[in-house]
Amino acid sequence: MAALLVLTAAGAATPVAVAWLTRLALNALAGAGDTVLLGLALGLAALGLATAVMTPLTTYLGNQLDRATAFTAVSRVYSAVNSLAGLSRLENPGFQDQLRVAQSAGSQAVGGVLEAGLALIGGVLTAAGFIGALYVLSPAMTAVVLLCVVPLLVAELRLARRRALGDWRASVASRRAGFYEMLLSSLEAAKEIRLFGAGGFLLDRMLAARRTADAERRAVDRRELLTQGALALLAAAVGGAGLVWATEAAQRGQLTVGDVALFISAIAGVQGALGTLVRSVAQLHHLLLIMGHYQAVVGTAPDLASAAPPDEAVSLPALREGIEFRDVWFRYDAGHPWVLRGVSFRIPYGQALALVGHNGAGKSTLVKLLCRFYDPTRGAVLWDGVDIRRVPVAELRRRLGAVFQDYVEYDLTAAENIAIGDVTAMDDRPRLVSAARAADIDGVLGALPRGYDTLLSRLFSDDGHDGRTSNQAGSPSDETGALLSGGQWQRVALARAFLRADPDLLILDEPSSGLDAEAEHDIHQRLTHYRKDRTSLLISHRLGAVRAADRIIVLSQGRITEEGTHTELVERCGTYARLFALQARGYQK
Numbered sequence: 001m002a003a004l005l006v007l008t009a010a011g012a013a014t015p016v017a018v019a020w021l022t023r024l025a026l027n028a029l030a031g032a033g034d035t036v037l038l039g040l041a042l043g044l045a046a047l048g049l050a051t052a053v054m055t056p057l058t059t060y061l062g063n064q065l066d067r068a069t070a071f072t073a074v075s076r077v078y079s080a081v082n083s084l085a086g087l088s089r090l091e092n093p094g095f096q097d098q099l100r101v102a103q104s105a106g107s108q109a110v111g112g113v114l115e116a117g118l119a120l121i122g123g124v125l126t127a128a129g130f131i132g133a134l135y136v137l138s139p140a141m142t143a144v145v146l147l148c149v150v151p152l153l154v155a156e157l158r159l160a161r162r163r164a165l166g167d168w169r170a171s172v173a174s175r176r177a178g179f180y181e182m183l184l185s186s187l188e189a190a191k192e193i194r195l196f197g198a199g200g201f202l203l204d205r206m207l208a209a210r211r212t213a214d215a216e217r218r219a220v221d222r223r224e225l226l227t228q229g230a231l232a233l234l235a236a237a238v239g240g241a242g243l244v245w246a247t248e249a250a251q252r253g254q255l256t257v258g259d260v261a262l263f264i265s266a267i268a269g270v271q272g273a274l275g276t277l278v279r280s281v282a283q284l285h286h287l288l289l290i291m292g293h294y295q296a297v298v299g300t301a302p303d304l305a306s307a308a309p310p311d312e313a314v315s316l317p318a319l320r321e322g323i324e325f326r327d328v329w330f331r332y333d334a335g336h337p338w339v340l341r342g343v344s345f346r347i348p349y350g351q352a353l354a355l356v357g358h359n360g361a362g363k364s365t366l367v368k369l370l371c372r373f374y375d376p377t378r379g380a381v382l383w384d385g386v387d388i389r390r391v392p393v394a395e396l397r398r399r400l401g402a403v404f405q406d407y408v409e410y411d412l413t414a415a416e417n418i419a420i421g422d423v424t425a426m427d428d429r430p431r432l433v434s435a436a437r438a439a440d441i442d443g444v445l446g447a448l449p450r451g452y453d454t455l456l457s458r459l460f461s462d463d464g465h466d467g468r469t470s471n472q473a474g475s476p477s478d479e480t481g482a483l484l485s486g487g488q489w490q491r492v493a494l495a496r497a498f499l500r501a502d503p504d505l506l507i508l509d510e511p512s513s514g515l516d517a518e519a520e521h522d523i524h525q526r527l528t529h530y531r532k533d534r535t536s537l538l539i540s541h542r543l544g545a546v547r548a549a550d551r552i553i554v555l556s557q558g559r560i561t562e563e564g565t566h567t568e569l570v571e572r573c574g575t576y577a578r579l580f581a582l583q584a585r586g587y588q589k
């Protein structure tokens with residue numbers, strides 16, 4: 001940055017110095033030979049050499065600065081995102097949008113701001129140099145040029161604001177277009193889009209979003225064309241009038257040949273430098289708008305308030321009594337309806353609690369509170385009587401094991417896919433294999449082309465995923481990553497959960513939805529065995545799977561409507577009994 005500043009100052013001074021030396025050289029020539037002339041020619045040659053060296057050096061340093069700032073900015077954006085312990089920001093569309101802008105700001109805008117800032121400094125210095133030169137020749141002409149600059153600056157700054165706004169609106173439409181582009185090429189959506197014939201619809205939407213973005217940019221371009229056309233005419237008129245004046249003044253003997261040459265250079269130089277200056281201001285305006293989003297993401301406040309000051313945070317002992325939801329009310333934010341309305345229940349230590357209820361009843365939300373992805377709006381979740389808000393969140397999560405409904409299929413190797421469950425086991429192959437064995441996926445993974453080291457990916461080929469390069473990148477070969485079926489992936493997700501050594505609480509949110517009947521039975525046997533004497537919370541729409549739980553809770557519209565063992569609930573002839581009978585009949589028909 002310091003070197004670039006020096007180069008910018010030197011680069012800005014060079015054209016002024018060249019114009020001045022040229023003036024002296026021409027005057028010397030006209031004054032019939034002088035030994036000074038050789039010195040001036042050498043000076044001009046030296047300036048030419050300096051420019052030759054400075055230009056590539058400036059480019060090199062600029063690129064270096066770009067890389068350094070992009071690296072720092074990207075690392076800050078992702079560190080900020082990674083430091084969010086909860087989900088409220090990430091599940092907020094406004095934040096997601098801001099994040100997408102911040103990501104591009106991180107890689108481009110931060111460097112851009114520095115570049116535009118340097119260009120601005122360069123523009124100011126060159127303009128000042130040429131204005132000084134012009135003043136020596138004609139204070140009156142300098143005043144005329146400066147007066148012409150005022151409307152130029154005002155018009156260009158207004159244009160810059162309009163461009164910033166237009167670019168912003170266009171970028172919103174462009175991001176929308178990007179979303180449709182992603183859908184059109186995504187593997188996940190490919191089946192549905194093709195079967196439902198929705199491709200044309202998405203393509204139209206994508207093109208419409210692009211048209212909106214283009215129309216915004218075109219509107220700005222038109223305005224720019226008119227404004228800059230008028231300004232260019234004004235500049236040309238001032239330049240032309242100056243030239244006529246200078247020629248006349250030279251004829252009258254008021255100016256020398258060198259003065260005329262300097263005058264021509266100075267007029268062009270002032271106008272060129274001011275153009276650069278104004279363009280950099282416009283660019284800065286736009287980039288700073290984007291940088292605002294970058295700053296908002298990087299400086300985002302923690303999304304989980306700590307109920308206790310850090311020095312009062314208590315450490316979390318192993319679970320001994322149980323977990324309690326005490327009159328928990330929750331809504332995603334003040335504008336949303338209540339999702340949980342005064343929920344109270346206990347999961348006693350060593351027992352299995354099952355949670356059932358219709359779609360949207362609030363089951364997954366309850367799990368989010370248990371994992372402290374959100375805090376209750378009212379009420380509390382207690383771990384052996386301690387409010388979990390008083391415990392460091394990482395400590396709480398270390399004690400949980402979970403299989404989520406929407407588990408993730410990572411584009412990593414089979415071993416890494418399991419090790420995500422506990423990254424300390426990344427190089428501990430026996431532990432990974434034993435977790436895979438517990439989920440009964442060991443045989444499938446072991447039989448893959450590279451065994452546990454096979455990449456489970458549809459996006460990357462197996463060679464080069466760890467930085468190695470491939471001879472024939474992208475060519476299908478036996479090194480291409482393996483694809484698993486939905487049920488096999490679910491077992492990998494189970495193995496991931498089994499990797500956590502002895503979790504205090506095991507959360508299973510629809511752990512067998514993708515499995516065939518036999519596999520489901522087998523997995524539930526394994527889970528029942530694994531859960532034995534462990535505290536666990538099981539969520540499932542398949543009531544056959546939850547009947548073995550010690551207690552069952554029925555959640556309906558955010559309230560607990562029934563609670564008891566399977567037998568008790570069947571005898572009560574309520575919602576659970578009705579749903580159970582419905583499912584049982586469905587199987588028997």
Ligand SMILES: Nc1ncnc2c1ncn2[C@@H]1O[C@H](COP(=O)(O)OP(=O)(O)OP(=O)(O)O)[C@@H](O)[C@H]1O
Pocket residue numbers: 091332336339357358359360361362363364365366
């Ligand atoms: N991030 C969110 N922001 C706003 N509302 C949400 C959010 N997540 C869920 N909801 C709403 O909360 C309610 C409960 O959703 P939840 O996912 O907890 O239900 P569920 O019982 O797990 O349903 P399912 O059986 O379909 O998985 C729903 O009305 C849903 O629209």
